[in-house]
Amino acid sequence: MTDVKVFLDESELPRQWYNILADLPTPMKPPLHPATGEPINPEDLAPVFPMNLIEQEVASDRWIDIPEPVLEKYALWRPTPLYRAKNFEKFLDAPVKIYYKNEGVSPPGSHKPNTAVAQAYYNKVFGIKRISTETGAGQWGSALSMACQMFGLQCRVFMVRVSYDQKPYRRLMMATWGAECVPSPSNITEVGKKILEEHPDSPGSLGIAISEAIEDAVGDENARYSLGSVLNHVLLHQTIIGLEAQKQLEKIGEYPDVVMGCAGGGSNFAGICLPFVRDKIHGKEVSIVAAEPTSCPTMTRGPYAYDFGDLAKTTPLLPMHTLGHDFVPPPIHAGGLRYHGMAPIISHLLKEKLIEARGFNQIDTFTAGVNWARTEGFIPAPETNHVIAAVVQEAQKAKEEGKEKVILFNWSGHGIIDLAAYDAFLSGKLTQYELPEEEIERALKSLEGLPKP
Amino acid sequence: MIVDLEIRCPKLGHQVKFDYCEKEQISLPCKRIIKCWQIYFPVEIYLKKKLTEEEWNRCFNEKPKEKILTLLELIDAAKRRKEKKGQSKDKL
Numbered sequence: 148m149t150d151v152k153v154f155l156d157e158s159e160l161p162r163q164w165y166n167i168l169a170d171l172p173t174p175m176k177p178p179l180h181p182a183t184g185e186p187i188n189p190e191d192l193a194p195v196f197p198m199n200l201i202e203q204e205v206a207s208d209r210w211i212d213i214p215e216p217v218l219e220k221y222a223l224w225r226p227t228p229l230y231r232a233k234n235f236e237k238f239l240d241a242p243v244k245i246y247y248k249n250e251g252v253s254p255p256g257s258h259k260p261n262t263a264v265a266q267a268y269y270n271k272v273f274g275i276k277r278i279s280t281e282t283g284a285g286q287w288g289s290a291l292s293m294a295c296q297m298f299g300l301q302c303r304v305f306m307v308r309v310s311y312d313q314k315p316y317r318r319l320m321m322a323t324w325g326a327e328c329v330p331s332p333s334n335i336t337e338v339g340k341k342i343l344e345e346h347p348d349s350p351g352s353l354g355i356a357i358s359e360a361i362e363d364a365v366g367d368e369n370a371r372y373s374l375g376s377v378l379n380h381v382l383l384h385q386t387i388i389g390l391e392a393q394k395q396l397e398k399i400g401e402y403p404d405v406v407m408g409c410a411g412g413g414s415n416f417a418g419i420c421l422p423f424v425r426d427k428i429h430g431k432e433v434s435i436v437a438a439e440p441t442s443c444p445t446m447t448r449g450p451y452a453y454d455f456g457d458l459a460k461t462t463p464l465l466p467m468h469t470l471g472h473d474f475v476p477p478p479i480h481a482g483g484l485r486y487h488g489m490a491p492i493i494s495h496l497l498k499e500k501l502i503e504a505r506g507f508n509q510i511d512t513f514t515a516g517v518n519w520a521r522t523e524g525f526i527p528a529p530e531t532n533h534v535i536a537a538v539v540q541e542a543q544k545a546k547e548e549g550k551e552k553v554i555l556f557n558w559s560g561h562g563i564i565d566l567a568a569y570d571a572f573l574s575g576k577l578t579q580y581e582l583p584e585e586e587i588e589r590a591l592k593s594l595e596g597l598p599k600p
Numbered sequence: 601m602i603v604d605l606e607i608r609c610p611k612l613g614h615q616v617k618f619d620y621c622e623k624e625q626i627s628l629p630c631k632r633i634i635k636c637w638q639i640y641f642p643v644e645i646y647l648k649k650k651l652t653e654e655e656w657n658r659c660f661n662e663k664p665k666e667k668i669l670t671l672l673e674l675i676d677a678a679k680r681r682k683e684k685k686g687q688s689k690d691k692l
Contacts, residue, residue, distance in 0.1 A: 178668050187668065194675050284613030313614050337681040342626070352624050353611055361671070362678035377667045411610060440610040441635055491666055508639070509608050529608060568608060571615055576606060 151233060153395040155226035161390040162213055164383045167421045167492060169209035170428050175495050177205075194365045195372040197273035200266060203380040211383060213265075220264045220297050224253045225387065229395035230558075234522040241542035242551040246403070247558040248392050248419060251525065255320065257560030258415045259290030259375055262384035266373050267294035276369040277301040281331065281356035283310050285317025286528075286560065287375035292326035302326035305333065305359045308351035316564045331356040338362055376412025377490045385418030388557060393422055396555070403433060403555035405541055409533040410437035410504065413490030419557035421492075424501050434503070437493065438537035440530075441506035507536040513572040515539050516562070528560035529568045607636060628659045 168175065177186040189201045196204070203211065213221075232245040239245075250258040270278055278300055282288030288304035295302035304326055311318060311330040321328040331351045332339035336359045342349050349355070364372040374381065389406075396402060406423045408416030420435045427433050496502045516532030518539075519525070527535060534556050545552040562569065571577050606615040611632070618637065624630035629647060637643040648656065665673075 178666050180672065181669060187672070191672055191675075192668075194679070195671065283609075283611060286613060307612060309616065309620060310612050310614060337685055338678075346626065349626070350620055350623075352626075352630075354625060358674055358677070361674040362681060365675055365678040366682045374667075374671075440608070491668075530610075530613065565614070568615065571606060571608075576615075577608070 149233075150399075151231055153229040153231075153399055155391060155394055155398075157222050157226070159394060160218060160221060160226050161387055161394070162218070163210040164213060165386040165390060165422050165425065166206060166209055166211055166379075166383055167386075167417075167424060167496075168207050168379065170425050171495070171499075172428060173495075173499060175491065178491075195361060197270050197275055197371055199269045199273055200380050203269075203383060204378060206379075206383075213387070214268060216298075217265050217268050220268075220294075221261075221387070224260075226391045226395075227252050227388070229392055230523075232519075232523050235519060235538075236542075238518060238522045239539065239542040239546075241546040242549070243542045243545050244401070244551075244553045245538060245542070246392075246396065246401070246553070246555045248388050248555075249525070249558050250388060250415070250418075251528070251558060251561035253290075255286070255289045255293055256563065257286050257290065257528065258385060258388060258418055258557070259287050259560075260294055261387055261418065262375065262381045262414065263287070263290040263294035263373075264297065265384040266380075267291070267298045267300055270371055270373070271298040271300060273371075274369075275300065275371045277303065277367070278371055278373045279303045279305070279360040279363040280373045280375070281305045281307070281353060281360040282317075282375075283307050283353055283356075284314050284565070285310065285321065285328075288326070288328065289317045289320040289324070291373055291375065292321040292324035292328075295326065296324045303360075303363060304328045305331040305356040305363070307331055307353060307356050308349065310351075313567070314564075320564075329359075331359050333359060335359065336362040376414040379490075379492060381414050382417035382421065382490055382492055385414050386421050388415070388418035389420060389422035392419065392555060401553055402431075404552045405434045405436060405554045407436045407438060407534050407537050407541070407554065407556040409530050409537075409557075409559060410439045410489070410493060411530060413437075413493035415530075415557050415559040417490060417493060419555070420502065423555075424496060427501055435496075435501065436537055436541070437497075437502060437504040438533040439504055439506050440512070440533055441508065505537055505540070507533050507540075509577055510572075512536045513569070513577060517569070517572070525558070526562045526566075526569070527558060528562045529565050531559045531562070534559070605640060607640075610636070625659070628655060631659060631664075634660070 179185060180187050180191060192201050228249050230247050230249055232247060236243060236245050253260050278295055280288060280291050282304050285306060288306060292302050292304065304321055306318060306328050308330045318328050329335060332342040332349050332355050334340055334343065338358045342355060361372050364370045406420050408419045410416040416437050423433055424435060497504060512532035515536040516527045519527055519535050538554055538556055541554055606617055609616040621630045621633045634644050
């Protein structure tokens, strides 16, 4: 039997995070304050972040030391094992070796605590007593709840009402770790009260929850706000994933041809890929692929040009799927379809063509996830299924091209608390549904007279 | 049929129905609604009929802001609300 896992000793845990800003061939432009037109001043962010984290947000040092108390907490589940997915390789029957970092071994079951623990620590040493945040399904809220408990901080999580009702288990995890989980909109904040007055049955949204979490922190000297993705310091903390993977692959004499991660806000993707982007900048041949959710690429009813370039604003217009025989919906500015939550660093790397992005629909992703669970055993988080779908695609490509490939990806979390999503898939509720042609024709007929592009 | 269908929301991380996406920004749909739903029905055409041009542009054609700029706006808005609340208390 050959080895399935590659371990690092705790003594081999990386002692520094990697900051990609030091190596970018084209520097990122600093965001300008909308009121002054000048680059943002650290003081502008001081009401919501402690200054030590603001310093990390704008830091240009290549390596940033991981504080000892953070390493001590990391050691509870890090270094995470690097697995070789031999059963999935066999299932795919393609000339590929598939390695993955199992971030599902952390206490909350995802990569999120890599930054939650660091953020809680920096808030603690800055003298903060309480942290507020927002969450959807609760992956971030639960990770921060655990991290706050580890450093003796209070934690208040504004959970989107519809998620609060649908996802009781992560809410209970937050409570178990001592956090206060509040359905949003709430009566705690002015913004929440106003929304409830006008819309008592509001299901909430991430936009409302973030407004509440910020209001909760602003003006309270003892409180700050915490964000689990997108920002530079969050991506910085996640680089421990890729740094460990590099050490583990080096131990077995491998280097990946392709590095992959799923990209929502960009933090777990950044975690696995940024150290490899550094290698690429310095001449290594490696493809780096972000897998993002979309329903669009599989559209079959007409010519369709899907372009993730909207993320990097490389295409001013996004051509839309054509419906019917002579009807072409008017184009929409690409920016309008852009996912507003994507990390600027990831957008920048995309624009610089250092990484590429591919979209996968929910049926392909769940199919890949179920096949994974049936071969490798572990049930992936639904988000993780996107990257597994990307791995399947890459393996098929390798088979078609007759090329051997080494694939590395980030298995960002387990799906044990997301089994309702699997139930929806397995019971056919997520079946790819398209309106029958005649219904579309009827719908379009009823819209005759609308301006044509 | 569409009203009963659930798809996975990539922002929240669980299933939602179309009516949630349609009101995600209270008076406006989620900015991702076309990307997520277009495969199921011509949602773009449906929304063009439903929204005013101004609402359409606000939802789909505004240049997205960087998160950090959104945070600055939310900080300012929160400060204003707290000041207003403080003034109301003073009057009492």
